[in-house]
Amino acid sequence: xxxxxxxxxxxxxxxxxxxxxxxxxxxxxxxxxxxxxxxxxxxxxxxxxxxxxxxxxxxxxxxxxxxxxxxxxxxxxxxxxxxxxxxxxxxxxxxxxxxxxxxxxxxxxxxxxxxxxxxxxxxxxxxxxxxxxxxxxxxxxxxxxxxxxxxxxxxxxxxxxxxxxxxxxxxxxxxxxxxxxxxxxxxxxxxxxxxxxxxxxxxxxxxxxxxxxxxxxxxxxxxxxxxxxxxxxxxxxxxxxxxxxxxxxxxxxxxxxxxxxxxxxxxxxxxx
Amino acid sequence: xxxxxxxxxxxxxxxxxxxxxxxxxxxxxxxxxxxxxxxxxxxxxxxxxxxxxxxxxxxxxxxxxxxxxxxxxxxxxxxxxxxxxxxxxxxxxxxxxxxxxxxxxxxxxxxxxxxxxxxxxxxxxxxxxxxxxxxxxxxxxxxxxxxxxxxxxxxxxxxxxxxxxxxxxxxxxxxxxxxxxxxxxxxxxxxxxxxxxxxxxxxxxxxxxxxxxxxxxxxxxxxxxxxxxxxxxxxxxxxxxxxxxxxxxxxxxxxxxxxxxxxxxxxxxxxx
Numbered sequence: 001x002x003x004x005x006x007x008x009x010x011x012x013x014x015x016x017x018x019x020x021x022x023x024x025x026x027x028x029x030x031x032x033x034x035x036x037x038x039x040x041x042x043x044x045x046x047x048x049x050x051x052x053x054x055x056x057x058x059x060x061x062x063x064x065x066x067x068x069x070x071x072x073x074x075x076x077x078x079x080x081x082x083x084x085x086x087x088x089x090x091x092x093x094x095x096x097x098x099x100x101x102x103x104x105x106x107x108x109x110x111x112x113x114x115x116x117x118x119x120x121x122x123x124x125x126x127x128x129x130x131x132x133x134x135x136x137x138x139x140x141x142x143x144x145x146x147x148x149x150x151x152x153x154x155x156x157x158x159x160x161x162x163x164x165x166x167x168x169x170x171x172x173x174x175x176x177x178x179x180x181x182x183x184x185x186x187x188x189x190x191x192x193x194x195x196x197x198x199x200x201x202x203x204x205x206x207x208x209x210x211x212x213x214x215x216x217x218x219x220x221x222x223x224x225x226x227x228x229x230x231x232x233x234x235x236x237x238x239x240x241x242x243x244x245x246x247x248x249x250x251x252x253x254x255x256x257x258x259x260x261x262x263x264x265x266x267x268x269x270x271x272x
Numbered sequence: 273x274x275x276x277x278x279x280x281x282x283x284x285x286x287x288x289x290x291x292x293x294x295x296x297x298x299x300x301x302x303x304x305x306x307x308x309x310x311x312x313x314x315x316x317x318x319x320x321x322x323x324x325x326x327x328x329x330x331x332x333x334x335x336x337x338x339x340x341x342x343x344x345x346x347x348x349x350x351x352x353x354x355x356x357x358x359x360x361x362x363x364x365x366x367x368x369x370x371x372x373x374x375x376x377x378x379x380x381x382x383x384x385x386x387x388x389x390x391x392x393x394x395x396x397x398x399x400x401x402x403x404x405x406x407x408x409x410x411x412x413x414x415x416x417x418x419x420x421x422x423x424x425x426x427x428x429x430x431x432x433x434x435x436x437x438x439x440x441x442x443x444x445x446x447x448x449x450x451x452x453x454x455x456x457x458x459x460x461x462x463x464x465x466x467x468x469x470x471x472x473x474x475x476x477x478x479x480x481x482x483x484x485x486x487x488x489x490x491x492x493x494x495x496x497x498x499x500x501x502x503x504x505x506x507x508x509x510x511x512x513x514x515x516x517x518x519x520x521x522x523x524x525x526x527x528x529x530x531x532x533x534x535x536x537x538x539x540x541x542x543x544x
Contacts, residue, residue: 025375065375068382072348079344094375098395099368100422100482103297103337110340123370123395125417127424145397150372152399155445159433166431166438173427210372 004181005119005141006206010231012058012090017267018259019223021059021092021208022049023237024081025066030238032246039070039077045248046081049241052252054088056259059233061208063094082115092143092208093117098130105133112140119143121186121208124170131177138180141206146170147198149188149211171202184208187226189217189234195225206231213239219258223265234262276453277391277413278478282503284330284362289539290531291495293331293364293480294321295509296353297338302510304518311342311349318353321513324524326360328531331505333480336367354387364415364480365389370402377405384412391415393458393480396442403449410452413478418442419470421460421483443474456480459498461489461506467497478503485511491530495537506534 003011013019026046028037035041050060067078082091097107097120111120112134119141122131134142147157147167157167177183184206187198191211199207207226211217213236226232236258244250275283285291298318300309307313322332339350357363369379369392383392384406391413394403406414419429419439429439442457449455456478459470463483479498483489485508498504508530516522 027378063371063375063378065369065371065378065382068347069378069386071382071386072344072351074382075340075347076344094371096371096395096398097337097368099335099337099366100420100487103335103366106299106335106337106341110337110343110346114341114343123368123397125395125397125428126368126420126422127427127429129422129424148372148398150398150401152401155399156397156438156441157399159431159438159441161431161433161438166428166433169428169431215372 002139004138006181006184006231008118008139009059009090009141009206009233013231013233016056016058017263018056018058019227019231019233019262019266020057020255020258021061021233021235022053022057022240022255023094023235024049024060024062025237025241027066030242030246035246039073043077043080047084048248049251050081050084052248053255054085057089057255059090059092060085061092061094061235063237079115082117090119091117092119092121094121096121096123096145098123098126100126101129101133104130108133112137121145124173128173128177135177135180135182138182141182141184143184143186143208144170144174146174146185146187147191147194148186149190149215149217153188153191168201171198174205175202178205186210189219189222190215192218192221195222199225199228202230204230206233208233208235210235212236219261220265223262227266274411276410278453278456278503280390280411281331281362281413281478281505285503285505288328288330289535290328290330291499291503291505291534291538292329292527292530293333293505293507294325294329294512294527295366295507296321296332296334297509297513299338302514302518307518311345315349315352319356320520321523322353322356324520325527326357329361329527331362331364332357333364333366333507335509336365351387354389362391363389364391364393366393368393368395368417370395370398372398373401373405376402380405384409393417396445400445400449407449407452407454410454413454413456415456415458415480416442416446418446418457418459419463419466420458421462421487421489425460425463440473443470446477447474450477458482461491461494462487464490464493467494471497471500474502476502478505480505480507482507484508491533492537495534499538
């Protein structure tokens with residue numbers, strides 16, 4: 001009766017006519033001079049950002065590292081923010097987990113049940129059994145790292161094997177694991193020259209796209225290609241949270257600016 | 273003035289004439305029928321195990337997933353257990369983290385500073401810049417996944433490239449990153465036929481070896497090969513924590529049994 005994650009993601013984007021994912025990498029070191037840098041200040045900032053954008057933003061992606069940095073109190077703050085979203089948007093925990101089956105089952109409980117996120121990012125180095133426990137429940141989804149946006153992406157992901165590059169193997173594996181319609185990929189917008197080819201071999205898989213904004217990837221290119229054959233959502237973290245003078249107004253303005261760009265590219269021609 | 277991590281690890285093993293790592297995968301689902309399965313019960317169990325084994329056990333490896341499963345309260349329990357060890361043994365956070373540099377810096381703060389662990393396990397899918405923030409402080413160490421003990425290890429790690437298998441590239445990269453003498457590898461004991469070859473190409477790098485016990489890897493083989501050219505420590509989790517009838521006596525007996533085996537193989541001929 002409940003829709004699988006990939007359809008839930010598509011519906012959330014359609015409802016808000018938007019493909020923006022706001023990355024909640026809340027870092028008090030980057031707060032404006034006068035701001036409250038305590039956990040309470042971080043909580044207020046996070047809730048303010050959510051309240052001011054949730055009407056038009058379909059997806060939030062808290063980066064677990066930025067909360068774990070403050071230990072169990074930071075972890076508790078993350079739980080509060082996920083609770084605060086309360087089903088009004090899709091929440092992807094950017095956790096990049098992945099371990100042997102017995103351990104992955106515990107991470108799946110931690111992030112998708114206890115914390116209640118809708119999806120999680122996963123690192124595929126340990127293979128298939130590191131991913132399977134996260135996709136047992138079709139309503140919850142995964143985004144498996146395929147070709148990432150960082151300089152080190154080439155160290156392993158781009159290695160040529162006898163049958164394609166390493167990241168191509170990961171895409172093939174993820175396609176095979178998508179029997180519950182709840183698996184997707186992380187594909188960095190900075191990898192411009194590979195996006196078309198990756199879309200061709202990942203039909204129907206949703207993409208979570210980092211690398212636009214601070215990292216320099218092209219929004220238009222990433223959105224156009226990713227949405228040719230599936231859902232593509234573009235994550236912006238620092239480019240929204242620390243925009244302009246760091247005020248809430250500047251944050252909302254940046255989120256609206258990206259939304260406007262995305263709607264121009266993707267939603268207006270379809271809906272109007 | 274302070275020793276780099278790899279030397280600290282070696283000293284800890286030498287001081288206790290032991291190469292055992294007890295994996296703190298505390299899972300109340302596996303507690304005996306009559307045990308207290310609450311967080312308080314888990315805390316008491318964890319502290320009891322530590323107190324009863326720390327005289328002879330040089331390394332503990334809490335598996336972060338088993339704590340995150342219980343949310344921020346579980347995370348807090350993990351902090352308490354690390355505090356409880358209080359420098360009396362090396363603590364490796366089995367977290368398998370790894371992200372772009374900006375995020376890895378936050379994870380490094382979380383695990384090595386805020387939580388105060390001595391080392392962390394890392395997943396290398398994102399390459400060099402996912403590892404570097406963890407090895408800036410030479411006193412703290414990393415164990416990079418190379419060839420793991422699980423069935424899915426073959427999906428990616430064993431892929432043949434034009435210049436060796438994927439895991440061989442990771443080993444080469446880790447060797448290059450070991451300039452501060454604080455990088456090591458995770459090598460599964462179940463990969464028996466590859467251990468000699470891996471030791472040959474990873475001179476001096478410490479190994480953290482899972483896969484002995486429940487997963488079926490051979491202790492003697494793994495210990496003998498790993499210690500030929502560096503430190504090799506063998507992790508046992510379920511085989512100790514849930515040994516026999518699950519009583520503390522059974523746990524300690526299992527830890528002593530493994531210690532005895534390890535000393536027979538490695539320490540007695542050297543020290544006597």
